[in-house]
Amino acid sequence: MFPDLKNLPSFDTLGVEEKIQRFCSRSIKNESKTEGLKLALSMLDLTTLEGKDTRGKVEQLCYKAMHLHESMPGLPTAAAVCVYPSMVRYAKKALHNSGVHVASVATAFPSGQSGLEIKIADTRMAVDEGADEVDMVISRGEFLSGNYRYIFDEIAAIKTACQHAHLKVILETGELETLDNVRKASEIAMHAGADFIKTSTGKIQPAATLPVTYVMLSAIKDHYLQTGRMVGMKPAGGISTSKIALQYLVMLNEVLGEPWMNKDYFRFGASSLANDILMQLSKAKTGFYQSDNYFSKD
Amino acid sequence: MKDTTENVKFKAAWKYAPAPEATDHVQISSSYDLFINGQFVPPKNKVYFETTDPSNGKILAKVAMADKDDVDLAVSAAKIAFKSWSKIKPQERGKYIFRIARLIQERAREFAVIESMNGGKPIRESRDIDVPLAANHFFYYAGWSDKLAYAFPNRNPAPLGVVGQIIPWNFPLLMAAWKIAPALATGNTVVLKPAETTPLTALKLAELIQESGLPKGVVNIITGDGSTGAELVQHPDVAKIAFTGSTAVGKFIKKATAGTNKKLSLELGGKGANIIFEDAAIDQAVEGIVNAIFFNQGHVCCAGSRLFVQESVADQVIQKLKDRMSTLIVGNPLDKNTDIGAINSKKQLDTINRYIALGKKEGASIYQSECHLPEKGNWCPPTLFMEVSQSHKIVQEEIFGPVLTIQTFRTIAEVIEKANNTPYGLSAGVWTQNGAKIFHMTQKLNAGVVWANTFNKFDAASPFGGYKESGFGREGGLHGLKPYLKFD
Numbered sequence: 113m114f115p116d117l118k119n120l121p122s123f124d125t126l127g128v129e130e131k132i133q134r135f136c137s138r139s140i141k142n143e144s145k146t147e148g149l150k151l152a153l154s155m156l157d158l159t160t161l162e163g164k165d166t167r168g169k170v171e172q173l174c175y176k177a178m179h180l181h182e183s184m185p186g187l188p189t190a191a192a193v194c195v196y197p198s199m200v201r202y203a204k205k206a207l208h209n210s211g212v213h214v215a216s217v218a219t220a221f222p223s224g225q226s227g228l229e230i231k232i233a234d235t236r237m238a239v240d241e242g243a244d245e246v247d248m249v250i251s252r253g254e255f256l257s258g259n260y261r262y263i264f265d266e267i268a269a270i271k272t273a274c275q276h277a278h279l280k281v282i283l284e285t286g287e288l289e290t291l292d293n294v295r296k297a298s299e300i301a302m303h304a305g306a307d308f309i310k311t312s313t314g315k316i317q318p319a320a321t322l323p324v325t326y327v328m329l330s331a332i333k334d335h336y337l338q339t340g341r342m343v344g345m346k347p348a349g350g351i352s353t354s355k356i357a358l359q360y361l362v363m364l365n366e367v368l369g370e371p372w373m374n375k376d377y378f379r380f381g382a383s384s385l386a387n388d389i390l391m392q393l394s395k396a397k398t399g400f401y402q403s404d405n406y407f408s409k410d
Numbered sequence: 411m412k413d414t415t416e417n418v419k420f421k422a423a424w425k426y427a428p429a430p431e432a433t434d435h436v437q438i439s440s441s442y443d444l445f446i447n448g449q450f451v452p453p454k455n456k457v458y459f460e461t462t463d464p465s466n467g468k469i470l471a472k473v474a475m476a477d478k479d480d481v482d483l484a485v486s487a488a489k490i491a492f493k494s495w496s497k498i499k500p501q502e503r504g505k506y507i508f509r510i511a512r513l514i515q516e517r518a519r520e521f522a523v524i525e526s527m528n529g530g531k532p533i534r535e536s537r538d539i540d541v542p543l544a545a546n547h548f549f550y551y552a553g554w555s556d557k558l559a560y561a562f563p564n565r566n567p568a569p570l571g572v573v574g575q576i577i578p579w580n581f582p583l584l585m586a587a588w589k590i591a592p593a594l595a596t597g598n599t600v601v602l603k604p605a606e607t608t609p610l611t612a613l614k615l616a617e618l619i620q621e622s623g624l625p626k627g628v629v630n631i632i633t634g635d636g637s638t639g640a641e642l643v644q645h646p647d648v649a650k651i652a653f654t655g656s657t658a659v660g661k662f663i664k665k666a667t668a669g670t671n672k673k674l675s676l677e678l679g680g681k682g683a684n685i686i687f688e689d690a691a692i693d694q695a696v697e698g699i700v701n702a703i704f705f706n707q708g709h710v711c712c713a714g715s716r717l718f719v720q721e722s723v724a725d726q727v728i729q730k731l732k733d734r735m736s737t738l739i740v741g742n743p744l745d746k747n748t749d750i751g752a753i754n755s756k757k758q759l760d761t762i763n764r765y766i767a768l769g770k771k772e773g774a775s776i777y778q779s780e781c782h783l784p785e786k787g788n789w790c791p792p793t794l795f796m797e798v799s800q801s802h803k804i805v806q807e808e809i810f811g812p813v814l815t816i817q818t819f820r821t822i823a824e825v826i827e828k829a830n831n832t833p834y835g836l837s838a839g840v841w842t843q844n845g846a847k848i849f850h851m852t853q854k855l856n857a858g859v860v861w862a863n864t865f866n867k868f869d870a871a872s873p874f875g876g877y878k879e880s881g882f883g884r885e886g887g888l889h890g891l892k893p894y895l896k897f898d
Contacts, residue, residue, distance in 0.1 A: 139746035
């Protein structure tokens with residue numbers, strides 16, 4: 113059902129920033145820090161989305177996803193590896209029964225500037241090659257010109273093309289600019305069938321930010337209250353340190369709480385974040401920061 | 411995937427480990443004397459009283475109880491100091507005040523910790539709000555010292571003499587700054603009496619003032635109870651009384667100073683209306699409710715203690731408020747994650763509990779968030795009263811605790827009438843994304859401060875004060891100079 117966009121809650125930028133400061137002022141220490149960092153690791157979508165990606169590069173990343181840091185026992189695996197459609201088959205093979213999902217971007221990623229048929233074909237290819245999750249982009253141009261119905265229909269069509277694969281809808285918030293736009297795009301995506309809503313492609317600055325993620329989490333909460341359906345959240349791009357990751361988790365904890373605090377409903381789209389978390393975890397254990405050469409760079 | 415049809419509650423799952431602020435850098439003496447004429451002197455009658463940590467009942471220090479003789483000594487020290495202090499070059503006065511401001515900044519951490527230990531407020535607030543604002547107030551008024559002739563052109567502003575200042579226990583250091591900074595900038599000398607339950611940061615400020623080299627007797631700080639305050643109010647050599655506290659005591663001071671030449675400024679109680687329209691940014695408004703009533707455990711004269719929600723969004727707002735309340739952490743004031751600290755004193759806790767019992771008896775529907783309260787100390791969970799009307803006592807009287815009454819309204823005219831239907835007139839808040847509505851409301855609300863899409867925001871440059879039984883005279887800004895000056 114196409115949502116009622118007239119009565120959406122609006123967001124006050126200053127108020128949101130103030131609220132974000134409250135989350136950021138939480139002091140996360142000792143066992144709660146370790147717990148949070150391990151949780152963040154399990155929510156990682158390790159990502160490589162480059163023109164120069166090859167089978168070799170993807171296979172190495174997949175190994176990393178399954179073996180984040182062998183010298184530290186008891187660590188989770190990453191949640192997924194996120195690649196272009198052409199790389200899905202290699203990733204699927206490399207990850208086979210590990211439980212780590214293969215996520216594929218699709219729909220003329222990252223700009224989305226193509227026709228619907230091509231986007232559907234792009235999605236089908238990813239799914240046929242074995243993608244468990246599809247990360248689509250919305251047509252921001254159509255959105256900004258007020259063509260909301262187009263966005264809704266586009267997402268619904270891709271959702272159908274996904275079949276059993278989970279659909280993450282990338283709003284590319286850096287191009288939507290206002291928080292009210294982000295709220296509106298979230299509403300359309302959730303009603304059109306998104307399993308996850310995602311901030312960014314990582315190709316546009318700013319990528320994920322705390323205020324934008326806060327607005328999307330609030331939208332998810334409203335959607336749950338309205339429909340009883342839980343939608344997941346994935347901030348992506350620009351989350352490179354443990355400190356920032358913990359700030360996101362504090363926000364998740366205090367806005368949506370327990371049911372969303374797992375990889376089924378929350379993901380981090382990031383690559384360099386993994387090693388920073390591993391470094392912090394090893395510091396918590398040994399009391400020392402180790403050289404970054406102790407952590408594998410794949 | 412989880413079953414998504416179950417009734418999910420938005421309850422935080424991840425518990426934060428204790429993150430207490432260190433206290434080893436803080437120096438609290440076992441006993442404090444009176445700060446008179448630049449020195450700490452024992453009280454004439456040798457009487458001391460104990461000051462405690464309200465979060466655990468532990469005794470922090472013994473503090474001198476000043477009686478009539480001590481008040482007399484302090485006032486005469488201030489009177490002698492006035493002769494030279496009122497004559498020194500205004501630029502020099504400014505330099506002294508700047509120095510106090512800088513010293514507060516340098517020792518901010520120590521002040522914040524002691525403020526939380528002695529008053530029960532969370533360290534997040536004393537660290538991020540109380541202490542920085544106190545320093546800012548001194549910085550701001552230091553700048554005015556040599557510009558008074560420009561502030562009041564052709565009126566020849568002159569200081570009054572000795573000013574007696576009596577401050578409350580809710581913002582001990584900040585209220586001391588609000589009182590002392592403009593008094594010094596205008597060339598007056600000061601006798602300040604901090605509240606009985608929270609004297610420690612004022613006494614640390616006395617140490618800091620001593621260190622700053624401010625001339626002897628310009629600022630005197632004497633501790634005691636209500637009787638000490640009464641002696642100060644009645645002292646014939648005091649030219650002005652500045653009081654912040656309850657309306658009951660304010661009325662007593664007004665009577666006591668009637669027929670004398672004493673100038674008076676009063677900043678008293680409040681029962682602020684916080685008004686949420688259907689076109690507000692609802693999530694931010696919910697956060698605004700929390701900041702309005704649960705800030706400093708509701709021990710705030712300008713707290714938004716009466717919530718008015720437009721009927722069309724009332725259910726939504728109340729549900730979101732309850733969800734938000736479930737994430738508020740009540741406990742050890744020194745823990746950096748604490749949102750709501752301890753009630754300031756046993757006496758105040760009794761008052762709050764009396765009102766909560768009264769609200770129940772009056773038939774209001776009560777909601778308290780489930781939170782684990784420590785066994786020792788004075789605690790009160792965040793509390794809502796719904797289904798109340800203007801006729802309920804809990805709506806009419808100031809509770810001064812984390813207790814919010816919620817009424818619904820239908821039209822603008824109705825909410826204006828109800829918001830103004832109170833003996834108080836200190837603060838109000840308006841939440842709407844419609845700018846024209848904000849201007850309409852600010853003109854109609856009888857309140858000294860009206861916040862739009864925010865609440866409990868303070869700035870040294872912004873005047874603060876009340877209408878009606880919330881008092882008169884302004885503190886902060888250019889307006890805050892006036893109560894300390896006489897004009898041709």
